[in-house]
Each structure stands twice: as structure tokens, then as C-alpha cells.
Amino acid sequence: MAIYGNGRIANELHHLFANKKPEQVTIYDLLEFDQMHYDGIAALDVAVEKCQIKEHQHIVDIGSGYGGPSRYLAWKYNVNVTAIELQEEHSNQANELTKYVQLGSKVRHLNADISALDTREYNEKFHVAISLLVFLHIPNRDQLLKNVSSILKLSIGKLFIEDWYCKYSFLPEEVKCLSEKMLCPYLPTKDEYIEQLISAGFGDIEFIDMTESWTTICSKRSEDFYLNREIEIQKHGQSVYEDLLSFYQGVDKLFKNGHLGGARIVATKLR
Numbered sequence: 001m002a003i004y005g006n007g008r009i010a011n012e013l014h015h016l017f018a019n020k021k022p023e024q025v026t027i028y029d030l031l032e033f034d035q036m037h038y039d040g041i042a043a044l045d046v047a048v049e050k051c052q053i054k055e056h057q058h059i060v061d062i063g064s065g066y067g068g069p070s071r072y073l074a075w076k077y078n079v080n081v082t083a084i085e086l087q088e089e090h091s092n093q094a095n096e097l098t099k100y101v102q103l104g105s106k107v108r109h110l111n112a113d114i115s116a117l118d119t120r121e122y123n124e125k126f127h128v129a130i131s132l133l134v135f136l137h138i139p140n141r142d143q144l145l146k147n148v149s150s151i152l153k154l155s156i157g158k159l160f161i162e163d164w165y166c167k168y169s170f171l172p173e174e175v176k177c178l179s180e181k182m183l184c185p186y187l188p189t190k191d192e193y194i195e196q197l198i199s200a201g202f203g204d205i206e207f208i209d210m211t212e213s214w215t216t217i218c219s220k221r222s223e224d225f226y227l228n229r230e231i232e233i234q235k236h237g238q239s240v241y242e243d244l245l246s247f248y249q250g251v252d253k254l255f256k257n258g259h260l261g262g263a264r265i266v267a268t269k270l271r
């Protein structure tokens with residue numbers, strides 16, 4: 001997944017270690033760059049409230065990226081997190097970051113594809129699954145939701161998703177941008193999304209439209225990244241900077257066009 005695998009974390013750590021020793025690194029230092037979804041830790045606090053997450057529960061973070069959400073939940077809410085990440089490089093970097101802040105006993109990093117996971121080891125293990133901006137990369141929703149469902153506790157297991165969906169029909173150039181640039185080959189409509197969750201055994205579904213707020217966030221992210229270009233180029237180099245800028249501008253345009261939707265979805269595993 002080239003859009004995420006561009007050495008960003010190594011550059012951020014290099015920048016951080018210019019001013020700090022590794023043993024001085026705090027969770028706040030990492031929060032500056034380790035969240036890849038919108039609205040950072042505010043979104044995680046919402047997940048905790050919506051899913052009624054409690055101390056010592058077992059949480060699975062699906063598509064955990066650099067591990068930022070997993071670490072924050074473990075640190076702030078004292079839960080145990082299994083962080084499943086497809087890309088080996090990300091998973092290893094996430095593990096390294098977790099060790100810097102001494103959260104290794106609370107956050108376990110697992111390099112795996114959620115759709116191909118041997119779920120027997122995790123059968124009904126988790127109280128809550130969170131997945132932030134990941135499902136948009138996974139077109140086979142049947143297999144995905146089957147696996148997610150099987151690792152959640154029956155009747156009480158909660159699923160918290162942040163994802164894109166198809167709000168209005170996409171233009172041909174948007175379909176191309178989504179599949180080629182965003183690695184997003186398929187997006188369901190709201191009705192299709194809910195139908196897929198019900199078919200997979202989920203109920204009590206709350207579908208919260210986040211489009212307006214995420215349009216604003218993505219517009220600001222793109223503008224800020226451009227305004228801070230000198231610092232960002234110094235940190236990442238010209239080529240990575242341009243890749244990131246192009247990605248941020250692409251997302252900004254998709255939201256502004258009005259066809260792409262953003263959603264926060266909460267559901268319970270009922271069967």
C-alpha cells in the first residue's frame with residue numbers, strides 16, 4: 001500500500017530524536033503523528049463512550065496502522081489491545097513505538113490480513129472491535145464481516161467503524177481516483193452497508209453521517225500541509241512531501257465534490 005508506506009514514521013522519529021532521547025518519549029509526542037484517521041483522539045473517546053469500553057476489556061484494532069489508536073486506548077482507558085495490521089513494516093514500526101512508551105504489556109501487534117485471519121485462536125475473544133478508515137480498502141465485505149463477527153463476544157460484542165461510503169453516484173474520474181490513488185475499489189451505499197452488517201449478524205446499528213465534519217477536516221489538513229511545506233519538506237524530503245500532498249488534496253476534492261460520504265457506525269453482534 002504505497003499511500004501509507006513512504007518512510008513517514010522513520011522521518012518523524014528522526015525529527016523527534018533531534019530534541020529528545022528515546023527514553024524521554026511520551027505518548028503525547030507520538031500523538032503528533034501516529035493517528036491516521038480524522039479527529040485524532042476525540043474520535044477514540046467517542047468510540048469508548050459509544051461502545052461503553054471498560055477497564056481490562058479486550059479490544060481489537062483492525063487495520064491498526066502505526067498503532068496510535070491502540071496505544072491511546074491502552075494508555076487512557078487501561079484496556080488490552082490486539083492491533084491487527086496488514087503491512088509488516090507498519091506493524092513492526094508500531095511495535096517499536098509501543099515499546100518507546102512502555103505499553104508492550106497492554107498492546108500486542110499482530111501482522112495479519114483481517115480477511116485471511118485464522119479466527120479460531122480469537123473465537124469470541126473481544127468485547128469491542130474498532131476499525132478506523134480501513135474497510136474502504138477491503139472490497140470483500142462478506143469475508144471481512146464474517147471474520148470480524150467471529151472474534152467478537154456474542155450479544156455484547158460491539159463494532160465501531162469509521163469509513164467512507166457512496167453517498168451519491170461517483171463520476172468516472174472519481175471511481176478512477178478512488179481505486180487507483182486511494183486504493184479503494186468498492187464503496188457501498190448507506191443502505192447496502194447496513195444490509196451487509198445485518199447479514200453478518202450485527203444489529204442495533206447506528207449510522208452517523210460524518211461527511212460535513214470530515215469535509216472540513218480534510219480541507220484544513222490539505223491547506224495546512226501546503227502552508228507548512230517548508231517544515232514538511234525538511235522532515236520528509238520533496239518526493240514524500242509531494243506524494244502526501246497529492247493524497248491529501250485528492251481526499252479533499254473527493255469530499256468537496258459531495259459524492260463521497262463519511263460515516264461512523266456502531267453495531268452489536270447479535271448472532
Ligand SMILES: C[S@@+](CC[C@H](N)C(=O)[O-])C[C@H]1O[C@@H](n2cnc3c(N)ncnc32)[C@H](O)[C@@H]1O
Nearest residue numbers: 035036037063064065085086113114132133134
Ligand atoms: C488509513 S490507515 C488507518 C490506520 C489506523 N486505523 C489509524 O486510524 O491510525 C488504514 C490501515 O489499514 C491497513 N489495512 C488495510 N487492509 C487491511 C487488512 N485487510 N487487514 C489489516 N489491515 C489492513 C493498512 O495497511 C493501513 O495501515
